[in-house]
Amino acid sequence: MSRVTIREVAARAGVSIGTVSAVINGKSTVKDATRSRVKAAIDSLEYRPVEAARRRLQTPREKSIGFIIKELHNPYYADIIVGAQQTAEVHGFRVICMSSEQRFEYEKEAIQTLASKDVEGIIINPALGDDPDVSHLEDLRERNIPFVLLEGMRGDFPASIVDVDNEAAAHGLTRYLVEIGHRRIAHFAGPRVSMHAGERLDGIRRALAESGLVLRAEDLVHAGAALEDGYRAGIERFAGRGPERPTAVTCFNDLIAVGLLRALHELGLRVPEDVSVTGFDDINVARYLTVPLTTMRMPRNEMGRQSAELLIRRMRQPITVPPERITLETDLVVRASTRRLA
Amino acid sequence: MSRVTIREVAARAGVSIGTVSAVINGKSTVKDATRSRVKAAIDSLEYRPVEAARRRLQTPREKSIGFIIKELHNPYYADIIVGAQQTAEVHGFRVICMSSEQRFEYEKEAIQTLASKDVEGIIINPALGDDPDVSHLEDLRERNIPFVLLEGMRGDFPASIVDVDNEAAAHGLTRYLVEIGHRRIAHFAGPRVSMHAGERLDGIRRALAESGLVLRAEDLVHAGAALEDGYRAGIERFAGRGPERPTAVTCFNDLIAVGLLRALHELGLRVPEDVSVTGFDDINVARYLTVPLTTMRMPRNEMGRQSAELLIRRMRQPITVPPERITLETDLVVRASTRRLA
DNA sequence: GTGAAAGCGCTAACAA
DNA sequence: TTGTTAGCGCTTTCAC
Numbered sequence: 219m220s221r222v223t224i225r226e227v228a229a230r231a232g233v234s235i236g237t238v239s240a241v242i243n244g245k246s247t248v249k250d251a252t253r254s255r256v257k258a259a260i261d262s263l264e265y266r267p268v269e270a271a272r273r274r275l276q277t278p279r280e281k282s283i284g285f286i287i288k289e290l291h292n293p294y295y296a297d298i299i300v301g302a303q304q305t306a307e308v309h310g311f312r313v314i315c316m317s318s319e320q321r322f323e324y325e326k327e328a329i330q331t332l333a334s335k336d337v338e339g340i341i342i343n344p345a346l347g348d349d350p351d352v353s354h355l356e357d358l359r360e361r362n363i364p365f366v367l368l369e370g371m372r373g374d375f376p377a378s379i380v381d382v383d384n385e386a387a388a389h390g391l392t393r394y395l396v397e398i399g400h401r402r403i404a405h406f407a408g409p410r411v412s413m414h415a416g417e418r419l420d421g422i423r424r425a426l427a428e429s430g431l432v433l434r435a436e437d438l439v440h441a442g443a444a445l446e447d448g449y450r451a452g453i454e455r456f457a458g459r460g461p462e463r464p465t466a467v468t469c470f471n472d473l474i475a476v477g478l479l480r481a482l483h484e485l486g487l488r489v490p491e492d493v494s495v496t497g498f499d500d501i502n503v504a505r506y507l508t509v510p511l512t513t514m515r516m517p518r519n520e521m522g523r524q525s526a527e528l529l530i531r532r533m534r535q536p537i538t539v540p541p542e543r544i545t546l547e548t549d550l551v552v553r554a555s556t557r558r559l560a
Numbered sequence: 561m562s563r564v565t566i567r568e569v570a571a572r573a574g575v576s577i578g579t580v581s582a583v584i585n586g587k588s589t590v591k592d593a594t595r596s597r598v599k600a601a602i603d604s605l606e607y608r609p610v611e612a613a614r615r616r617l618q619t620p621r622e623k624s625i626g627f628i629i630k631e632l633h634n635p636y637y638a639d640i641i642v643g644a645q646q647t648a649e650v651h652g653f654r655v656i657c658m659s660s661e662q663r664f665e666y667e668k669e670a671i672q673t674l675a676s677k678d679v680e681g682i683i684i685n686p687a688l689g690d691d692p693d694v695s696h697l698e699d700l701r702e703r704n705i706p707f708v709l710l711e712g713m714r715g716d717f718p719a720s721i722v723d724v725d726n727e728a729a730a731h732g733l734t735r736y737l738v739e740i741g742h743r744r745i746a747h748f749a750g751p752r753v754s755m756h757a758g759e760r761l762d763g764i765r766r767a768l769a770e771s772g773l774v775l776r777a778e779d780l781v782h783a784g785a786a787l788e789d790g791y792r793a794g795i796e797r798f799a800g801r802g803p804e805r806p807t808a809v810t811c812f813n814d815l816i817a818v819g820l821l822r823a824l825h826e827l828g829l830r831v832p833e834d835v836s837v838t839g840f841d842d843i844n845v846a847r848y849l850t851v852p853l854t855t856m857r858m859p860r861n862e863m864g865r866q867s868a869e870l871l872i873r874r875m876r877q878p879i880t881v882p883p884e885r886i887t888l889e890t891d892l893v894v895r896a897s898t899r900r901l902a
Numbered sequence: 903g904t905g906a907a908a909g910c911g912c913t914a915a916c917a918a
Numbered sequence: 919t920t921g922t923t924a925g926c927g928c929t930t931t932c933a934c
Contacts, residue, residue, distance in 0.1 A: 221911095223910090223911060223912090224911060224912065225911085233920075233921085234920065234921045234922075235911090235912080235913095235921090235922095236913085236914085236920070236921060236922070236923090237919085237920060237921075238912095239912065239913060239914085240913095240919095240920085242912090242913095243913080247919060247920085248919070248920085249919060249920085252919080252920080260704075264704050264878065264879050265704060266703060266704040266705060267703070267911080267912075268678060268910090268911055268912075269675060269676045269677070269678045270612035270613075270615065270678055270911085270912090271612075271910075271911035271912040271913085271926090272911080272912055272913075273612065273676060273912090273926095280672070280673055280676050282673060282677075290638035290639075290641055290642055291635060291638045291639075291642075291844070293633060293635065296632035296633045297632075297633075299632055299659075300632055300633075300661070303659075303661075312658070312669065312670070312673045313658070314656050314657065314658055314673065314674075314677070315656065315657045315658070315659075316654070316655070316656055316657070317641075317645070317657075319642070319645075327654065328654070330622070331622055331624060331654045331656065332656075333611060334611050334615060334622050335611070335624075335656070335677045335678075336610060336611045336612050336677075361608060361609070362602075362606050362607060362608040363608060445844050445845060445848055446844070449848060476845060476848055477848055479848075479850070480847075480848040480849070480850070483850055502633070502787050502788075503787060503818065503845065505822075506787055506791060506818055506819055506821075506822040507822070507849070507850070508821070508822070508825055508849070508850035508851065509850065536606065537606050563927095565926090565927060565928090566927060566928065567927085575904075575905085576904065576905045576906075577905090577906095577927090577928080577929095578904070578905060578906075578907095578929080578930080578931095579903080579904060579905075580928095581928065581929055581930085582903090582904085582929090582930095584928090584929095585929080589903060589904085590903070590904085591903055591904085594903075594904080609927080609928075610926090610927055610928075612927085612928095613910090613926075613927035613928040613929090614927080614928055614929075615910095615928090
């Protein structure tokens with residue numbers, strides 16, 4: 219049963235399709251009686267015009283950009299989207315979002331869906347699997363749909379990107395911990411397939427190495443990216459350990475840190491007295507915790523704004539313009555969850 | 561400068577549009593040499609097919625449903641969307657989201673945008689202004705685009721809706737506080753224009769009245785819906801007050817409660833020793849706080865699933881089927897932020 | 903292998 | 919006031 223078309227409505231109402239069209243578009247040239255009959259036909263057939271056809275296939279349509287995030291649950295993305303919306307609005311674009319929920323297949327589908335909706339461009343926070351499959355991005359390229367990434371891809375896939383220097387940021391954060399006296403620092407790492415996670419780990423290792431320290435195998439905990447992951451990993455890592463434990467833990471992100479904070483609390487370990495904890499991102503809740511979180515702030519709003527700006531700029535440039543990279547600054551935000559060791 | 565069309569590509573490549581189409585669609589009937597020429601033309605012109613036209617205007621397209629939330633920042637919505645996605649996926653639908661950020665104008669635009677993308681239906685968490693303007697919903701109705709609400713509208717606008725009984729839930733929560741001995745209970749209310757906020761306030765008042773208590777004017781604080789609102793309102797309400805203060809505060813939602821928790825902490829007031837605090841929603845973070853939050857759980861995942869289910873069902877029914885209301889259950893989750901008074 | 907032409911659902915002249 | 923018709927950008931026969 220295919221969809222009801224304007225022709226059927228016209229037939230039912232005993233008028234021409236032109237008249238039906240006029241009614242749909244609220245033209246005042248239609249006689250009231252006719253209009254009623256047409257409306258009745260529309261109602262009884264439950265006719266719904268195909269917007270793609272109405273938009274005339276011949277006039278500029280509403281401009282929109284797509285946005286693909288990795289997880290609905292992390293407020294990190296919410297801030298970026300809001301930033302993108304603010305900039306998009308100025309240029310007359312709407313932002314429509316989809317989430318891959320960390321699944322590569324979903325990401326591919328989301329790209330297809332967005333493309334099929336004729337968005338003018340897409341901002342993507344890519345969820346990469348282990349294999350460097352970038353076919354969906356190559357596909358976008360081939361279709362001449364501009365896109366901007368918010369996180370690098372394996373194998374130096376050449377694409378425009380707005381990001382921070384995660385390695386340097388993590389390095390700075392770790393240096394700070396070393397400088398205030400920490401020697402044994404653990405890391406609650408992010409998802410293995412996340413570029414940011416890898417970059418941050420690299421930065422930590424470098425900072426440690428510079429001070430003649432190492433990240434012990436037992437102190438590298440593969441936590442994940444969600445609240446629950448931080449909690450679970452925290453309980454596992456710290457339960458039943460004596461004084462033989464790290465004096466500080468760097469977490470992949472704030473969510474992990476919040477989970478860890480809770481785990482430590484339940485285990486009777488105090489923060490920062492017994493353990494210092496750092497996060498990453500500076501999501502809003504970080505400063506409202508009972509123990510406000512020391513964290514590396516990601517310029518989320520700015521990331522959103524800049525990525526939208528860049529995307530829109532590129533929509534207006536020849537696609538041959540080489541990919542552009544915009545690197546934003548992070549800020550170390552010191553709060554109460556870390557302390558100087560005696 | 562209008563967009564490049566298939567005709568221009570054909571001209572540039574010296575072939576017919578049929579051939580260009582065949583190349584775009586990867587048909588194997590095209591000679592290699594021709595294909596190369598066409599691809600070169602596509603590249604040099606940066607041709608991007610209009611998907612709306614490709615989708616043939618003549619074949620079923622990807623099925624999608626739109627989702628409009630009020631705030632990107634509240635994890636409450638994230639959980640609902642995830643639920644909706646889970647159900648939508650089963651039925652072969654994709655979910656695309658937009659946020660009104662509490663602005664009525666944005667909501668109207670979002671609806672237009674989604675409709676113009678030919679979504680099959682829309683789930684809306686309506687952001688109502690003071691005036692009961694439902695023209696955008698009437699518009700949807702007129703266009704025979706099915707929709708489901710996640711919150712009531714002023715004036716009993718007849719529409720299918722998935723919601724909880726907020727009045728009863730707030731009533732139950734307040735009763736619990738009264739039963740454990742609280743006599744002076746304050747309320748940090750949500751946005752004035754939120755139906756949920758109003759319903760919850762009603763439930764609180766009823767519970768209070770049943771026990772011969774009242775909500776004093778000074779104890780009704782118009783906080784808002786965000787973290788910052790709870791914090792700010794908390795500082796304002798509790799700074800410099802002596803023992804003359806409420807023994808318990810019910811917050812419109814968990815975000816407000818988290819902000820309040822922080823404010824109380826800064827003011828040196830302990831929770832629950834000095835003040836009991838309750839939230840609403842049971843967002844994930846609620847149980848990971850240093851003082852886990854007593855709250856009324858909203859069945860967010862279920863709300864998402866049921867709303868998607870209902871929407872999809874209605875897409876397949878005559879639109880004349882009367883609106884349906886699905887009321888889900890809430891659960892009181894007692895944690896450490898409330899205590900029994902001696 | 904390729905081109906010509908019909909047609910997708912609709913809007914917008916233009917006639918009648 | 920209404921009907922007819924020519925497109926919109928594309929895909930898909932079906933000849934050549």
